[in-house]
Amino acid sequence: MREKKKRLHCLQQLLLEALLLLVRLRFAVCSPASSGPTLADDLSALAAFRGASGGRAGALSSWNLSEPWSACATWEGVTCAGGRVSRLVLEGLSLSGPSALPHLARLDRLRVLSLKSNLLSGPIPDLSPLSTTLKLLFLSHNALSGPIPDSLFSLTRLYRLDLSCNNLSGPVPVEGLDRLDRLLTLRLDSNRLSGPVSALALPRLQDLNLSSNLLSGAIPAALAAFPAASFAANAALCGAPLPPCRDFASDPTRPSARPPPRVPPAAAVVASSPSSSAPPSRGGRVSRAAVVGIVAGDFALLVLVSGLLFCYFWRKFAAGRKAPSRLHEGEKIVYSASPYGGGGAGYERGKMVFLGDGSGSNKRFELEDLLRASAEMLGKGSYGTAYKAVLDDGSVAAVKRLRDVQVSGKREFEQHLEQLGRLRHPNLVPLTAYYYAPDEKLLVYDYMPNGSLFSLLHGNRGPGRTPVDWGLRMQIAAGAARGLAHIHHARRSPKLAHGNVKSTNVLLDKAGNARLADYGLALMVPSAGASRSAGYRPPEAPPADGRRAWATQRGDVYAFGVLLLELLTGRPAASDNAGGGAMDLPTWVQSVVREEWTAEVFDLELMRYKGIEEEMVGMLQLALRCTAAAPEQRPKIGQVVRVIDEVRAASAGGGEVSPSHESFDSISDSPSVSEDAAAAGAASQ
Numbered sequence: 001m002r003e004k005k006k007r008l009h010c011l012q013q014l015l016l017e018a019l020l021l022l023v024r025l026r027f028a029v030c031s032p033a034s035s036g037p038t039l040a041d042d043l044s045a046l047a048a049f050r051g052a053s054g055g056r057a058g059a060l061s062s063w064n065l066s067e068p069w070s071a072c073a074t075w076e077g078v079t080c081a082g083g084r085v086s087r088l089v090l091e092g093l094s095l096s097g098p099s100a101l102p103h104l105a106r107l108d109r110l111r112v113l114s115l116k117s118n119l120l121s122g123p124i125p126d127l128s129p130l131s132t133t134l135k136l137l138f139l140s141h142n143a144l145s146g147p148i149p150d151s152l153f154s155l156t157r158l159y160r161l162d163l164s165c166n167n168l169s170g171p172v173p174v175e176g177l178d179r180l181d182r183l184l185t186l187r188l189d190s191n192r193l194s195g196p197v198s199a200l201a202l203p204r205l206q207d208l209n210l211s212s213n214l215l216s217g218a219i220p221a222a223l224a225a226f227p228a229a230s231f232a233a234n235a236a237l238c239g240a241p242l243p244p245c246r247d248f249a250s251d252p253t254r255p256s257a258r259p260p261p262r263v264p265p266a267a268a269v270v271a272s273s274p275s276s277s278a279p280p281s282r283g284g285r286v287s288r289a290a291v292v293g294i295v296a297g298d299f300a301l302l303v304l305v306s307g308l309l310f311c312y313f314w315r316k317f318a319a320g321r322k323a324p325s326r327l328h329e330g331e332k333i334v335y336s337a338s339p340y341g342g343g344g345a346g347y348e349r350g351k352m353v354f355l356g357d358g359s360g361s362n363k364r365f366e367l368e369d370l371l372r373a374s375a376e377m378l379g380k381g382s383y384g385t386a387y388k389a390v391l392d393d394g395s396v397a398a399v400k401r402l403r404d405v406q407v408s409g410k411r412e413f414e415q416h417l418e419q420l421g422r423l424r425h426p427n428l429v430p431l432t433a434y435y436y437a438p439d440e441k442l443l444v445y446d447y448m449p450n451g452s453l454f455s456l457l458h459g460n461r462g463p464g465r466t467p468v469d470w471g472l473r474m475q476i477a478a479g480a481a482r483g484l485a486h487i488h489h490a491r492r493s494p495k496l497a498h499g500n501v502k503s504t505n506v507l508l509d510k511a512g513n514a515r516l517a518d519y520g521l522a523l524m525v526p527s528a529g530a531s532r533s534a535g536y537r538p539p540e541a542p543p544a545d546g547r548r549a550w551a552t553q554r555g556d557v558y559a560f561g562v563l564l565l566e567l568l569t570g571r572p573a574a575s576d577n578a579g580g581g582a583m584d585l586p587t588w589v590q591s592v593v594r595e596e597w598t599a600e601v602f603d604l605e606l607m608r609y610k611g612i613e614e615e616m617v618g619m620l621q622l623a624l625r626c627t628a629a630a631p632e633q634r635p636k637i638g639q640v641v642r643v644i645d646e647v648r649a650a651s652a653g654g655g656e657v658s659p660s661h662e663s664f665d666s667i668s669d670s671p672s673v674s675e676d677a678a679a680a681g682a683a684s685q
Contacts, residue, residue: 037108042085043068045106046078053100053120059093084109086133087393091116098122105129112393114138116162124163126151133157135394140164140187148172148193153179160185160392164209171195172215178202184374184390188213197223197237206374210234218245352444353414354433355421365391367435370399370442382500383521388447397432398448402441405524410436413524417443420520423490427483429507429517448515450508453480453563457503458572467605470612472512473567477619478644479514480506484560485637487519488553496520499551501559502536502573503566522551535573535584536562539629554631560640561626565589568620570603586627593624618647 043065050060062076072080079087085107096119104113108129116138123146127134131154140162147170148163158180168191177186178201185207196217197210208223208230216236223230224240231237238245352367373389380386384402391397405413417434424430433444453476456468480501490496499522507515538558562573565585573585592601602616622643628634635643 037084037106039071039080039083039085040068042107042109043071045103046071046075046085046088049100049103052097052103053095054097059095060090079112081111082109086110087112089114090118091138092118094119096120101125109133112136115142117141119143121145123147124149124152124168128154131155131157136160136392138162139166142166144168146170148176148188150176153177156180156182158183159390159394160207162187163191164188165190167191168193172197172200172210172213174199352433352435353417355418355431370435375399379504381504381518383518383525396447398429398445400443400445400518402443402521402525405441413441416520416524419490419496423487423519425483425486426513427479427515428486428519429515445517446509448507448509448517450510450512452504453506453508453514453566454503454572456508457566457570467608470606470609470615473606474615474619474644474648475512476506476508476514477564477567478641478648480516480563481560481637481641481644483514483516483519484556485641487516488556488637495553497522497551497553498556498559499523501556501563503563506563538631540631552631553637554634557626557634557637557640558628558631560637561623561634562586564619564623564626568603568606568616568623569601570605586624589620589624593620615647615650618643618650622647 046063047065050063060076062074063078064070064074067074071078072085077088077090078085079089081087086109088104088107088110089112091114095115098121101115101120101122102125104110105125105127106129110130111133113130113134114136117140119142120139121143124139124144126149127137128151134155135157137155137158137160141164144163144166145168148168150173153173153176156179159182161180161183162185164187168188170193172188172193172195174197177183178199181203183202183205186202186205187207187209189209189211191213193210194214194216197215198218198220200220201222203222205223208226210231211229212233214236215231215234217238219231219237219239219242221240226241228241231242352365352370354364369391370389373391375387375389378386378388378398381400384400387399387401389397389399413436417431421431421434429448430446431443432446435442435444484498484501487496487498498516498519500518501516505517507517509515536559538555541555562585565571566573569585569589571585571588574583589601601620606612606616622635622640626634626640
């Protein structure tokens with residue numbers, strides 16, 4: 001029987017090798033000649049990995065070697081890009097064996113490798129062939145052993161490295177780790193690593209865990225901002241955020257250094273007393289009383305010091321739970337809605353709801369993915385705090401955490417966001433998803449990589465600044481006007497207004513196109529909880545109490561006029577005047593024009609461009625009409641779009657106005673085919 005099984009195994013191996021040969025021949029015939037590796041080579045490496053890794057029955061049954069052309073579509077955990085395997089995610093499949101991992105080093109276009117929660121053993125292989133591509137490496141919860149190899153430090157493009165919960169040993173290779181200067185995540189916890197980490201300095205690190213090892217010496221100042229849990233269960237490690245290194249003053253890197261044994265005070269007194277060896281006497285009785293008093297005093301002092309230390313560390317522990325360190329407070333996007341927390345009785349957990357047509361960057365993910373993401377705070381605005389979130393797979397989203405939301409209930413919140421989610425236009429930042437829980441409300445948008453109009457116009461006004469030319473300013477003005485027109489003419493009642501038009505809410509996408517952000521949120525946030533948007537508030541806006549009743553379409557046109565003045569003058573919407581008071585931009589422009597100093601209005605950066613004087617004056621007249629004190633004297637946004645198109649056509653040589661922006665009296669909230677295509681293209685950035 002055993003001989004029969006052996007023969008069967010040999011036959012299976014022969015068949016496997018024959019199939020691999022067929023795969024190579026097929027790709028050699030069907031693919032153009034190439035001197036480098038091909039998809040066939042990648043599939044050969046995967047087949048070898050499968051043969052060496054075992055795993056539970058059927059774990060990789062979708063890897064049908066007889067149909068290699070379907071690998072990128074149907075093989076579990078395999079993702080391709082550019083005709084090569086770019087992503088391999090095989091988690092919790094009981095894959096095992098010491099000889100499986102080396103085969104994956106042949107996937108030289110791999111960007112993501114995750115083999116978490118398997119049974120892989122042996123040393124970490126040489127992965128240097130992946131040095132130009134690999135960005136995410138997750139090998140946690142396996143049985144890998146030996147030291148961290150030097151070859152790992154050739155992966156200089158790594159953002160995340162997780163080797164936790166293995167049997168790795170030897171010193172932490174600090175110098176090698178410091179070469180991985182792009183790392184955002186480093187997790188080496190629950191191994192048997194030893195030695196000091198005092199020279200470790202990774203400038204971009206956001207997530208660190210070195211706990212449960214055999215590390216020693218002082219924690220470097222560059223890592224002191226991480227919580228104590230990142231270094232816990234290392235008996236010989238000291239320094240902030242752990243207790244100070246007093247015990248290691250002579251040699252902070254020597255784990256065996258210990259203070260000399262402390263002699264109890266009573267014993268010291270008895271040993272030093274000249275009467276201790278004398279026969280009992282009256283003086284001896286006094287000496288014993290003194291000894292008892294000293295012992296009692298020492299005990300009381302010990303109790304007092306212990307109590308003070310307990311209170312000190314308990315306050316730090318409680319403060320850490322209530323208010324995380326500045327670094328992690330900036331990283332963390334949600335806290336009260338965490339699925340890992342209890343929440344207490346009656347706790348209601350929300351869910352991610354995705355909007356739109358599901359195309360482009362509207363990728364599905366769960367709240368847990370958002371919690372694991374590294375996050376960079378982009379800023380605090382009128383309605384909440386915005387973050388740039390980088391998910392584990394490398395995709396990027398902008399997340400806004402709302403504050404002071406006032407809606408009558410979950411249904412009203414959902415209905416309003418569904419209406420906003422249907423707004424799709426090349427000049428709007430798409431709202432792709434939202435999360436609702438009683439104590440947490442999140443909005444997810446496409447991430448705009450080129451910042452805001454405010455930064456473009458007003459950032460770095462000193463030497464070395466790159467001027468913003470007239471053509472780009474006109475392009476931004478036209479794009480913002482079209483986006484606002486699409487909002488105003490969406491079919492809903494009452495008519496929708498943006499409610500917060502300002503230069504920080506005009507974002508620039510990858511192609512440099514203007515996109516309006518934060519639209520439609522004014523109806524959910526009371527004015528008392530929102531910034532006043534100084535300089536953009538129309539004169540008719542009531543005092544900031546209750547809901548923002550001034551969030552109207554006429555108010556949007558006023559704010560857009562201020563935006564045009566920013567583009568023309570290069571000045572912020574509100575600034576201090578010479579007398580020490582605040583002066584808004586429309587007031588300043590009107591005072592200059594009244595004195596017939598019109599040329600003094602324009603940004604000096606525009607003076608280098610010839611032949612645009614008429615266009616600048618035409619745009620200035622439009623901006624002053626938009627910022628008229630009486631709302632009824634302001635043009636509608638459709639008229640604004642047409643005037644801007646006419647000015648652009650004139651500056652381009654008198655050509656016809658682009659017909660792509662039809663009469664805005666008939667625009668619906670369902671974008672045209674061309675708008676769909678543009679939105680999909682922008683979403684795929």
